[in-house]
Amino acid sequence: MTDARAAVADAVAAERLRIVAALIRVTGDFDLAEDCVQDAVERALARWPLDGVPDHPGAWLTTTARRRAVDVLRRRQTERAKLREAQALAELARDLTGDDPGPYGDDRLKLLFTCCHPALPMAGRVALTLKSVAGLSTRQIARAFLVSEATMGQRLLRTKNKIEHAGIGFRVPEPHRLAARTDAVLAVVYLIFTEGYAMLHDDLAAEAVELSGLVARLLPEDDEALGLHALLLLQHARRAARTDVDGDLVTVENQDRGRWDHDAIEAGLTALAAARATGRAPGYYRLQAEIAALHSTAVHPDATDWVRIVAAYDALLALRPSPAIELNRAVAVGFRDGPEVGLAAVDGVTDHPLLSAVRADLLRRAGRRTEAAAAYRDAVAAARTEPERRLLERRLREVSGPAADS
DSSP: OHHHHHHHHHHHHHHHHHHHHHHHHHHOOHHHHHHHHHHHHHHHHHHHHHHOOOSSHHHHHHHHHHHHHHHHHHHHHHHSOOHHHHHHHHHHHSOGGGOOOOTTOOHHHHHHHHHTOTTSOHHHHHHHIIIIISOOOHHHHHHHTTOOHHHHHHHHHHHHHHHHHTTOOSSOOOHHHHHHHHHHHHHHHHHHHHHHHHTTOHHHHHHHHHHHHHHHHHSTTOHHHHHHHHHHHHHHTTGGGSBOTTSOBOOGGGSOGGGSOHHHHHHHHHHHHHHHHTOOOOOHHHHHHHHHHHHHTOSSGGGOOHHHHHHHHHHHHHHSOOHHHHHHHHHHHHHHHOHHHHHHHHTTOOOOTTHHHHHHHHHHHTTOHHHHHHHHHHHHHHOOSHHHHHHHHHHHHHHSSTTOOO
16 A cells, blocks of 8 residues: 555655656646546546556556546537537547657646746736646645635636636747746746745755756756746755754855755756857856856855856846845945945845844944944844844844944
Protein backbone atom coordinates (compact mmCIF):
# COMPACT_ATOMS: atom_id res chain seq x y z
CA MET A 1 0.00 0.00 0.00
CA THR A 2 2.75 2.44 0.99
CA ASP A 3 4.80 1.64 -2.11
CA ALA A 4 1.77 2.11 -4.36
CA ARG A 5 0.91 5.47 -2.81
CA ALA A 6 4.51 6.58 -3.15
CA ALA A 7 4.47 5.52 -6.81
CA VAL A 8 1.30 7.57 -7.38
CA ALA A 9 2.91 10.61 -5.73
CA ASP A 10 6.06 10.23 -7.84
CA ALA A 11 4.08 9.85 -11.06
CA VAL A 12 1.93 12.88 -10.30
CA ALA A 13 5.00 14.98 -9.51
CA ALA A 14 6.64 13.96 -12.77
CA GLU A 15 3.65 13.96 -15.14
CA ARG A 16 0.81 16.16 -13.79
CA LEU A 17 1.81 19.29 -15.65
CA ARG A 18 2.37 17.48 -18.93
CA ILE A 19 -1.03 15.74 -18.76
CA VAL A 20 -2.91 18.87 -17.73
CA ALA A 21 -1.25 20.90 -20.46
CA ALA A 22 -2.11 18.33 -23.14
CA LEU A 23 -5.75 18.15 -22.05
CA ILE A 24 -6.09 21.94 -21.98
CA ARG A 25 -4.58 22.16 -25.45
CA VAL A 26 -7.10 19.68 -26.82
CA THR A 27 -10.24 20.66 -24.89
CA GLY A 28 -9.61 24.35 -24.16
CA ASP A 29 -11.13 23.72 -20.71
CA PHE A 30 -8.87 24.35 -17.70
CA ASP A 31 -11.33 22.97 -15.14
CA LEU A 32 -12.04 19.83 -17.16
CA ALA A 33 -8.32 19.11 -17.51
CA GLU A 34 -7.65 19.49 -13.80
CA ASP A 35 -10.70 17.42 -12.85
CA CYS A 36 -9.72 14.58 -15.20
CA VAL A 37 -6.19 14.42 -13.83
CA GLN A 38 -7.53 14.39 -10.28
CA ASP A 39 -9.92 11.58 -11.25
CA ALA A 40 -7.01 9.60 -12.71
CA VAL A 41 -5.04 10.07 -9.47
CA GLU A 42 -7.98 8.86 -7.38
CA ARG A 43 -8.34 5.80 -9.61
CA ALA A 44 -4.62 5.07 -9.30
CA LEU A 45 -4.81 5.28 -5.52
CA ALA A 46 -7.68 2.77 -5.61
CA ARG A 47 -6.28 0.37 -8.23
CA TRP A 48 -2.49 0.29 -7.86
CA PRO A 49 -2.47 -1.20 -4.33
CA LEU A 50 -4.62 -4.05 -5.69
CA ASP A 51 -3.28 -4.51 -9.22
CA GLY A 52 0.31 -3.44 -8.66
CA VAL A 53 2.14 -0.40 -9.95
CA PRO A 54 2.04 -0.35 -13.79
CA ASP A 55 5.27 -0.51 -15.76
CA HIS A 56 4.70 3.01 -17.06
CA PRO A 57 2.84 4.97 -14.34
CA GLY A 58 2.84 8.22 -16.29
CA ALA A 59 1.31 6.58 -19.33
CA TRP A 60 -1.34 4.95 -17.13
CA LEU A 61 -2.33 8.32 -15.67
CA THR A 62 -2.32 9.93 -19.11
CA THR A 63 -4.58 7.28 -20.61
CA THR A 64 -6.96 7.29 -17.65
CA ALA A 65 -7.25 11.08 -17.63
CA ARG A 66 -7.82 11.14 -21.40
CA ARG A 67 -10.54 8.48 -21.17
CA ARG A 68 -12.23 10.47 -18.44
CA ALA A 69 -12.15 13.55 -20.67
CA VAL A 70 -13.69 11.54 -23.53
CA ASP A 71 -16.50 10.38 -21.24
CA VAL A 72 -17.23 13.90 -20.01
CA LEU A 73 -17.20 15.37 -23.51
CA ARG A 74 -19.46 12.63 -24.84
CA ARG A 75 -22.00 13.42 -22.13
CA ARG A 76 -21.78 17.10 -22.94
CA GLN A 77 -22.13 16.34 -26.63
CA THR A 78 -25.27 14.37 -25.92
CA GLU A 79 -26.68 17.23 -23.85
CA ARG A 80 -25.74 20.01 -26.26
CA ALA A 81 -23.82 19.57 -29.48
CA LYS A 82 -20.89 21.95 -29.56
CA LEU A 83 -18.56 22.10 -32.49
CA ARG A 84 -15.55 22.85 -30.32
CA GLU A 85 -16.18 19.90 -28.02
CA ALA A 86 -16.88 17.59 -30.94
CA GLN A 87 -13.54 18.54 -32.44
CA ALA A 88 -11.84 18.01 -29.10
CA LEU A 89 -13.49 14.60 -28.76
CA ALA A 90 -12.27 13.59 -32.18
CA GLU A 91 -8.73 14.66 -31.39
CA LEU A 92 -8.74 12.94 -28.00
CA ALA A 93 -9.90 9.71 -29.63
CA ARG A 94 -6.81 9.67 -31.82
CA ASP A 95 -3.38 8.69 -30.68
CA LEU A 96 -1.85 11.97 -29.58
CA THR A 97 1.70 10.69 -29.22
CA GLY A 98 2.60 11.79 -32.73
CA ASP A 99 1.78 15.45 -32.18
CA ASP A 100 4.51 17.81 -33.28
CA PRO A 101 5.28 20.13 -30.34
CA GLY A 102 6.81 22.69 -32.67
CA PRO A 103 10.18 24.34 -32.45
CA TYR A 104 9.67 26.03 -29.09
CA GLY A 105 8.79 23.18 -26.75
CA ASP A 106 5.90 21.04 -25.62
CA ASP A 107 2.46 21.55 -24.12
CA ARG A 108 3.88 22.66 -20.76
CA LEU A 109 5.48 25.67 -22.42
CA LYS A 110 2.25 26.39 -24.31
CA LEU A 111 0.33 26.33 -21.04
CA LEU A 112 2.78 28.76 -19.45
CA PHE A 113 2.45 31.14 -22.39
CA THR A 114 -1.35 30.86 -22.29
CA CYS A 115 -1.51 31.61 -18.56
CA CYS A 116 0.88 34.55 -18.97
CA HIS A 117 -0.69 36.13 -22.04
CA PRO A 118 -0.12 39.93 -21.93
CA ALA A 119 -3.85 40.54 -22.53
CA LEU A 120 -4.55 39.11 -19.06
CA PRO A 121 -4.21 41.23 -15.91
CA MET A 122 -1.03 40.50 -13.94
CA ALA A 123 -2.95 39.26 -10.89
CA GLY A 124 -4.85 36.83 -13.11
CA ARG A 125 -1.67 35.62 -14.81
CA VAL A 126 -0.04 34.84 -11.47
CA ALA A 127 -3.10 33.08 -10.06
CA LEU A 128 -3.73 30.98 -13.17
CA THR A 129 -0.07 30.00 -13.46
CA LEU A 130 -0.04 28.80 -9.86
CA LYS A 131 -3.32 26.92 -10.35
CA SER A 132 -2.74 25.28 -13.72
CA VAL A 133 1.03 25.02 -14.02
CA ALA A 134 2.18 24.69 -10.42
CA GLY A 135 -0.88 22.70 -9.33
CA LEU A 136 -1.66 24.74 -6.21
CA SER A 137 -5.21 24.74 -4.90
CA THR A 138 -7.35 27.87 -4.90
CA ARG A 139 -7.10 27.90 -1.11
CA GLN A 140 -3.29 27.74 -1.18
CA ILE A 141 -3.06 30.59 -3.70
CA ALA A 142 -5.51 32.71 -1.71
CA ARG A 143 -3.52 32.15 1.49
CA ALA A 144 -0.26 33.10 -0.21
CA PHE A 145 -1.67 36.41 -1.47
CA LEU A 146 -3.69 37.19 1.67
CA VAL A 147 -7.14 37.18 0.05
CA SER A 148 -10.20 35.03 0.67
CA GLU A 149 -10.67 31.77 -1.19
CA ALA A 150 -13.86 33.18 -2.74
CA THR A 151 -11.99 36.24 -4.01
CA MET A 152 -9.27 34.11 -5.54
CA GLY A 153 -11.87 31.80 -7.08
CA GLN A 154 -13.53 34.77 -8.78
CA ARG A 155 -10.15 36.01 -10.00
CA LEU A 156 -9.41 32.63 -11.57
CA LEU A 157 -12.87 32.47 -13.14
CA ARG A 158 -12.52 35.93 -14.68
CA THR A 159 -9.11 35.01 -16.07
CA LYS A 160 -10.36 31.78 -17.64
CA ASN A 161 -13.35 33.60 -19.10
CA LYS A 162 -11.03 36.21 -20.56
CA ILE A 163 -9.01 33.48 -22.27
CA GLU A 164 -12.16 31.99 -23.79
CA HIS A 165 -13.89 35.22 -24.82
CA ALA A 166 -10.75 36.89 -26.17
CA GLY A 167 -9.88 33.81 -28.21
CA ILE A 168 -6.43 33.46 -26.63
CA GLY A 169 -4.89 30.44 -28.31
CA PHE A 170 -3.13 27.59 -26.58
CA ARG A 171 0.20 28.00 -28.31
CA VAL A 172 3.64 29.47 -28.21
CA PRO A 173 3.57 32.74 -30.18
CA GLU A 174 5.08 33.23 -33.58
CA PRO A 175 8.88 33.65 -33.64
CA HIS A 176 8.72 37.42 -34.15
CA ARG A 177 6.50 37.75 -31.04
CA LEU A 178 8.26 35.20 -28.90
CA ALA A 179 10.59 37.60 -27.08
CA ALA A 180 7.78 39.87 -25.90
CA ARG A 181 5.68 36.95 -24.69
CA THR A 182 8.67 35.31 -23.02
CA ASP A 183 9.16 38.53 -21.09
CA ALA A 184 5.60 38.18 -19.77
CA VAL A 185 6.23 34.59 -18.65
CA LEU A 186 9.47 35.52 -16.87
CA ALA A 187 7.82 38.50 -15.19
CA VAL A 188 5.08 36.28 -13.73
CA VAL A 189 7.53 33.68 -12.45
CA TYR A 190 9.71 36.41 -10.93
CA LEU A 191 6.71 38.03 -9.24
CA ILE A 192 5.64 34.69 -7.77
CA PHE A 193 9.13 34.18 -6.33
CA THR A 194 9.54 37.68 -4.92
CA GLU A 195 6.12 37.47 -3.26
CA GLY A 196 6.93 34.10 -1.71
CA TYR A 197 10.43 35.19 -0.68
CA ALA A 198 9.31 38.47 0.90
CA MET A 199 6.43 36.83 2.79
CA LEU A 200 8.56 33.83 3.87
CA HIS A 201 6.29 31.45 1.95
CA ASP A 202 9.02 28.95 1.07
CA ASP A 203 6.61 26.67 -0.80
CA LEU A 204 5.51 29.50 -3.07
CA ALA A 205 9.11 30.53 -3.70
CA ALA A 206 10.02 26.90 -4.43
CA GLU A 207 7.21 26.67 -6.99
CA ALA A 208 8.69 29.70 -8.75
CA VAL A 209 12.12 28.08 -8.77
CA GLU A 210 10.60 24.99 -10.40
CA LEU A 211 8.76 27.11 -12.97
CA SER A 212 11.92 29.01 -13.83
CA GLY A 213 13.69 25.70 -14.34
CA LEU A 214 10.92 24.54 -16.66
CA VAL A 215 11.21 27.69 -18.76
CA ALA A 216 15.01 27.44 -18.83
CA ARG A 217 14.85 23.82 -19.98
CA LEU A 218 12.30 24.55 -22.66
CA LEU A 219 14.10 27.70 -23.85
CA PRO A 220 17.74 26.68 -23.40
CA GLU A 221 19.10 29.43 -25.68
CA ASP A 222 17.28 32.29 -23.92
CA ASP A 223 19.84 34.06 -21.73
CA GLU A 224 17.20 35.85 -19.64
CA ALA A 225 15.34 32.59 -18.94
CA LEU A 226 18.65 31.08 -17.82
CA GLY A 227 19.46 34.22 -15.86
CA LEU A 228 16.13 34.13 -14.02
CA HIS A 229 16.60 30.47 -13.13
CA ALA A 230 20.10 31.23 -11.85
CA LEU A 231 18.82 34.16 -9.80
CA LEU A 232 16.03 32.21 -8.12
CA LEU A 233 18.27 29.23 -7.35
CA LEU A 234 20.89 31.48 -5.77
CA GLN A 235 18.34 33.44 -3.75
CA HIS A 236 16.37 30.41 -2.60
CA ALA A 237 19.59 28.65 -1.56
CA ARG A 238 19.70 30.93 1.51
CA ARG A 239 16.22 30.04 2.76
CA ALA A 240 17.33 27.81 5.68
CA ALA A 241 19.57 30.53 7.11
CA ARG A 242 17.10 33.42 6.76
CA THR A 243 15.46 32.71 10.13
CA ASP A 244 16.78 31.45 13.47
CA VAL A 245 15.33 28.74 15.71
CA ASP A 246 12.74 31.21 17.01
CA GLY A 247 11.63 32.14 13.52
CA ASP A 248 13.26 35.57 13.64
CA LEU A 249 14.84 37.04 10.51
CA VAL A 250 18.61 36.91 10.15
CA THR A 251 20.21 39.46 7.82
CA VAL A 252 22.59 38.22 5.12
CA GLU A 253 25.75 39.41 6.87
CA ASN A 254 24.79 37.49 10.02
CA GLN A 255 23.61 34.26 8.37
CA ASP A 256 25.36 30.95 8.96
CA ARG A 257 26.67 30.32 5.46
CA GLY A 258 27.12 26.66 6.26
CA ARG A 259 23.31 26.39 6.24
CA TRP A 260 23.05 27.67 2.68
CA ASP A 261 22.09 25.06 0.09
CA HIS A 262 25.41 24.72 -1.72
CA ASP A 263 24.04 22.27 -4.28
CA ALA A 264 21.46 24.91 -5.27
CA ILE A 265 24.24 27.51 -5.42
CA GLU A 266 26.25 25.29 -7.77
CA ALA A 267 23.16 24.76 -9.94
CA GLY A 268 22.59 28.51 -10.00
CA LEU A 269 26.18 29.21 -11.00
CA THR A 270 25.87 26.61 -13.77
CA ALA A 271 22.72 28.29 -15.11
CA LEU A 272 24.45 31.67 -14.92
CA ALA A 273 27.43 30.33 -16.86
CA ALA A 274 25.05 29.07 -19.55
CA ALA A 275 23.46 32.53 -19.74
CA ARG A 276 26.88 34.14 -20.13
CA ALA A 277 27.78 31.62 -22.83
CA THR A 278 25.06 33.00 -25.10
CA GLY A 279 27.34 35.99 -25.67
CA ARG A 280 24.52 38.50 -25.25
CA ALA A 281 24.77 41.63 -23.14
CA PRO A 282 23.41 40.93 -19.65
CA GLY A 283 19.74 41.72 -19.17
CA TYR A 284 17.52 42.44 -16.17
CA TYR A 285 17.47 38.96 -14.65
CA ARG A 286 21.03 38.04 -15.51
CA LEU A 287 22.37 41.21 -13.87
CA GLN A 288 20.48 40.33 -10.70
CA ALA A 289 21.83 36.80 -10.93
CA GLU A 290 25.36 38.23 -11.17
CA ILE A 291 24.72 40.12 -7.92
CA ALA A 292 23.29 37.03 -6.23
CA ALA A 293 26.32 35.03 -7.36
CA LEU A 294 28.69 37.56 -5.77
CA HIS A 295 26.83 37.21 -2.47
CA SER A 296 26.62 33.43 -2.73
CA THR A 297 30.33 32.90 -3.43
CA ALA A 298 31.62 35.22 -0.69
CA VAL A 299 32.99 32.90 2.01
CA HIS A 300 32.58 35.65 4.62
CA PRO A 301 30.55 38.90 4.64
CA ASP A 302 33.76 40.94 4.60
CA ALA A 303 34.79 39.14 1.39
CA THR A 304 31.74 40.40 -0.53
CA ASP A 305 32.78 42.26 -3.67
CA TRP A 306 30.74 45.43 -3.16
CA VAL A 307 32.54 47.23 -5.98
CA ARG A 308 31.22 44.78 -8.56
CA ILE A 309 27.81 44.68 -6.91
CA VAL A 310 27.43 48.47 -7.13
CA ALA A 311 28.56 48.32 -10.77
CA ALA A 312 25.87 45.71 -11.48
CA TYR A 313 23.22 47.91 -9.84
CA ASP A 314 24.41 50.83 -11.96
CA ALA A 315 23.86 48.67 -15.04
CA LEU A 316 20.41 47.68 -13.78
CA LEU A 317 19.45 51.31 -13.22
CA ALA A 318 20.52 52.16 -16.75
CA LEU A 319 18.53 49.22 -18.11
CA ARG A 320 15.33 49.44 -16.04
CA PRO A 321 15.26 52.18 -13.38
CA SER A 322 13.04 51.60 -10.36
CA PRO A 323 12.88 52.61 -6.67
CA ALA A 324 13.70 49.01 -5.65
CA ILE A 325 16.94 48.99 -7.65
CA GLU A 326 17.86 52.46 -6.37
CA LEU A 327 17.31 51.30 -2.80
CA ASN A 328 19.36 48.14 -3.22
CA ARG A 329 22.11 50.15 -4.85
CA ALA A 330 22.14 52.55 -1.89
CA VAL A 331 22.58 49.61 0.47
CA ALA A 332 25.50 48.33 -1.61
CA VAL A 333 27.05 51.82 -1.71
CA GLY A 334 26.75 51.96 2.08
CA PHE A 335 28.79 48.78 2.38
CA ARG A 336 31.31 49.90 -0.25
CA ASP A 337 31.85 53.52 0.81
CA GLY A 338 30.36 53.77 4.28
CA PRO A 339 26.88 54.44 5.71
CA GLU A 340 26.99 58.23 5.26
CA VAL A 341 27.55 57.81 1.53
CA GLY A 342 24.80 55.21 1.47
CA LEU A 343 22.44 57.68 3.16
CA ALA A 344 23.16 60.24 0.46
CA ALA A 345 22.19 57.64 -2.13
CA VAL A 346 18.99 56.77 -0.22
CA ASP A 347 17.91 60.42 -0.33
CA GLY A 348 17.21 59.95 -4.03
CA VAL A 349 14.62 57.23 -3.37
CA THR A 350 11.14 58.64 -2.90
CA ASP A 351 8.76 55.69 -2.65
CA HIS A 352 9.35 52.10 -1.57
CA PRO A 353 7.90 49.98 1.27
CA LEU A 354 11.39 49.24 2.62
CA LEU A 355 12.69 52.81 2.41
CA SER A 356 12.35 53.51 6.14
CA ALA A 357 13.97 50.19 7.06
CA VAL A 358 16.98 50.75 4.82
CA ARG A 359 17.40 54.34 5.95
CA ALA A 360 17.14 53.26 9.60
CA ASP A 361 19.82 50.62 9.16
CA LEU A 362 22.22 53.07 7.49
CA LEU A 363 21.60 55.61 10.26
CA ARG A 364 22.30 52.91 12.86
CA ARG A 365 25.54 51.96 11.15
CA ALA A 366 26.49 55.65 11.02
CA GLY A 367 25.93 56.01 14.78
CA ARG A 368 23.03 58.45 14.38
CA ARG A 369 20.88 56.64 16.92
CA THR A 370 18.07 59.15 17.50
CA GLU A 371 17.39 59.50 13.78
CA ALA A 372 17.68 55.75 13.40
CA ALA A 373 15.06 55.20 16.12
CA ALA A 374 12.59 57.48 14.35
CA ALA A 375 13.16 55.67 11.05
CA TYR A 376 12.80 52.27 12.72
CA ARG A 377 9.42 53.31 14.15
CA ASP A 378 8.23 54.13 10.64
CA ALA A 379 9.64 50.84 9.38
CA VAL A 380 7.87 48.82 12.09
CA ALA A 381 4.56 50.38 11.05
CA ALA A 382 5.17 49.34 7.43
CA ALA A 383 6.39 45.77 8.13
CA ARG A 384 4.65 43.12 6.02
CA THR A 385 5.44 40.03 8.10
CA GLU A 386 5.71 39.25 11.78
CA PRO A 387 9.39 38.14 11.55
CA GLU A 388 10.24 41.39 9.73
CA ARG A 389 8.45 43.41 12.41
CA ARG A 390 10.32 41.61 15.21
CA LEU A 391 13.68 42.27 13.55
CA LEU A 392 12.91 45.98 13.22
CA GLU A 393 11.68 46.20 16.81
CA ARG A 394 14.89 44.51 17.96
CA ARG A 395 16.92 47.11 16.06
CA LEU A 396 14.74 49.86 17.50
CA ARG A 397 15.53 48.73 21.05
CA GLU A 398 19.24 48.72 20.22
CA VAL A 399 19.23 52.40 19.23
CA SER A 400 16.70 53.67 21.77
CA GLY A 401 18.82 53.36 24.90
CA PRO A 402 20.35 56.18 26.97
CA ALA A 403 23.36 56.38 24.65
CA ALA A 404 21.20 57.79 21.84
CA ASP A 405 22.56 60.97 20.29
CA SER A 406 20.78 64.27 20.80
